Amino acid sequence: MSNEALVTRLRDALGKDAVLTDTDVTAAYSRDMMPLAEAGTPLAVVLPADTEQVQAVVRACAEAKVPIVPRGAGSGLSGAANAIDGCVVLVLTKLDQVVEIDAGNRLAVVQPGVVNLDFRNAVEKHGLFYPPDPSSYDWCTIGGNLSTNAGGLCCVKYGVTTDAVLGLEVVLADGSLLKTGRRTVKGVAGYDLARLFVGSEGTLGVITQATVALKPLPQAPGTLVAGFTTTEAAGEAVARVVREGLVPSLMEIMDAASIKAAETYLRTDIGAGSDCQALLLCQSDAGGEVARRELSALEQICRDCGADMTYATDDLAEGNMLLQARRVVLTALETYGVWLTDDVSVPRTRIAELIAGCQRISEEVGLRIAVVGHAGDGNMHPTIVYAPDSEEEFARARTAFDAILDVGLSLGGTVTGEHGVGKIKREWLEREIGPVGMRVHREIKRALDPENLFNPGSMFSV
Amino acid sequence: MSNEALVTRLRDALGKDAVLTDTDVTAAYSRDMMPLAEAGTPLAVVLPADTEQVQAVVRACAEAKVPIVPRGAGSGLSGAANAIDGCVVLVLTKLDQVVEIDAGNRLAVVQPGVVNLDFRNAVEKHGLFYPPDPSSYDWCTIGGNLSTNAGGLCCVKYGVTTDAVLGLEVVLADGSLLKTGRRTVKGVAGYDLARLFVGSEGTLGVITQATVALKPLPQAPGTLVAGFTTTEAAGEAVARVVREGLVPSLMEIMDAASIKAAETYLRTDIGAGSDCQALLLCQSDAGGEVARRELSALEQICRDCGADMTYATDDLAEGNMLLQARRVVLTALETYGVWLTDDVSVPRTRIAELIAGCQRISEEVGLRIAVVGHAGDGNMHPTIVYAPDSEEEFARARTAFDAILDVGLSLGGTVTGEHGVGKIKREWLEREIGPVGMRVHREIKRALDPENLFNPGSMFSV
Structure with a gap:
């Protein structure tokens, strides 16, 4: 089948408006948010409206031997959704229905194009909670979350995307529809195919529906912030929290470069003091007296490990304000240039070593590197800042990016905690x-x- | 390679004592605990002592084209570990080391031959908790648990075996050793191969080591027992517990036949009253005031749903005594004959319908069927009792076994919640x-x- 014949067949199957070929338009669908990854020029971008149309696209492309790159909103950070030359980009955003919410069994059935936040809001109306909350939760889609096995801030207590998945519908390479998994809490009938597709980055099939387990809606969280004069002390506090069996609902870390960027951007002193080298932000959503006890235990550990500033509040608005410093770091770093965020997970006892490694690399390459991370599960996002118009700085950023992965591996970690391998970490996967x-x-x-x-x-x- | 040459090669590799061929001896390794499943006569039973010896066995059998049936203690209930004629039974019980306990990262590295209870005890010394607790926990092995993705009573709060798995070492069909997964909490480098092997019932490779995530040791549980005059009322109570967002650490159900068997066996009235049709047993391990509040909320729901007897205690010994009724059911049923336990999972809103279905089937086939189950996750174990010496009753038991699966599927359930497909549910898997x-x-x-x-x-x- 010629390319023209393929486009005609796709238009016949999906309707004219759902098949885009104008390169000015298709360019908008040709890459995700990872500047390191290359992106090609697609033959066409298609926006099917239902599973049958996805099957039609897959069958047509299979026949024409034209590769398919599935994608959601494009918030990814590994280039996994980037187009390759001559491919069909399969956009799942029109499959955007929350098919079912079953409060009696604490589950929901959802299509891949639903935005994470919309899904969270939909289930919240039933008193339910969908934990995975990547930073892009207000625009990333469930399909992208499934394909990358997305994490977020909640993982420390509630796990990642795969932990919520009960069942999937997946269009396979021959266009047939696989329905795998179940609606029950437990089930061992056959291989765990659902979890094989989760995190497979669109390389094995196209997910068109998911059945996910939900949690009871947690209580409004109380918040603790603690400042340390050394990252070692903050790292020791994290390790002690783990060792003593505490499970906060959020536990984030910011290094000195992150704190400085946030303070500058917010034009405020977040109370850390000028010699603060690391900030821990913790929450407990256990509610009432229990949350207060948890936060108090966390505070005591921080103090014992040498925190010279701690502040706890059970006021939700104030807690959100404290978290604001963490949330603005990437935006704040844009003051200094463009950023490239890395993603490495290390054992929770090795966080301070990873941060120290990043500071060493920062000095070596002569670029600002700010580390923020999900301390509670050891998943760090060292973020490298470089000048947008300098190829030479970009090359140094790439060097730093790889050097950080090297340190991560040497600490017993993994080269990607939640962003995926995509097109930028293939050799690292190997x-x-x-x-x-x-x-x-x-x-x-x-x-x-x-x-x-x-x-x-x-x-x-x- | 002839069978004799294979045995010689296995003896050379493993030592003479580790290769058994006397059929009187090998018979002891030829089946698990599921009477429905056929078992063949193995060519040999081998007991390797380490991963290298497992690799040697796999290579030799691959070369001789002799199939391998891996097994642990043989506590399985699906015939998955049953020998087939002429196979080599690969027994993993000598790989029995807890390799590492890392309290700072809440993980452990364990070999497949370690008994579940021994592993639980080992990590408990470090204040840690390995949740999966199949009923055979005092003799089943971690390797069997991994291969069947075993559950247990704790699943309702803590998940099943796969939820604890971080990484695996697996000997593949060519004898090479796959090391997959990680030591970090999060990680998305490549496909989730570890969870593909978990629950694959020894059909894809031989697990020789696992890295598992541990939980903080929970508090001593408080216990609630509630008696209902209808199973519908008990089922409604379970659904309301789910809907209202309560997460007990244990929630078991017993039907009238189970209660009667337990009471007769224990020679005691468990306080349910003569018209009690269903008993719910719940625990909370949240500790102190929180546990008391959780149990009180559970009690209120039971009362609201029509329970005419409820009793709560935070005394551990008394709680264990109350749970005793649940634990002795299978033993108690042996008073009436031999039993055949089924394993079906249904949505948590459909438990009463499943029990009603089992009672109907019991009348139809004229055999006693007692239902016990993990109500909190909808995983039911209807247990059929038949005369040990009657082929005709055995045939009726088999009819009932299948009819129960039929009801389970019709309620939106799965044909196996935790025991596996093995050699008895192949057509049901399909x-x-x-x-x-x-x-x-x-x-x-x-x-x-x-x-x-x-x-x-x-x-x-x-």
């Missing part, structure tokens, strides 16, 4: 999982997608 | 997941085990 792991990946990819139709070259090459 | 699901299973099996070396015929036929 380094982390080794030849046997790569072989198994290729065997599974070939078994499910023998023609390499789905997102070829993302995550790994077959 | 019925539940359909032709596309079966095709994907076969594709993955062929990709990882092209010669069908591992546990052929278990779960499904290639």
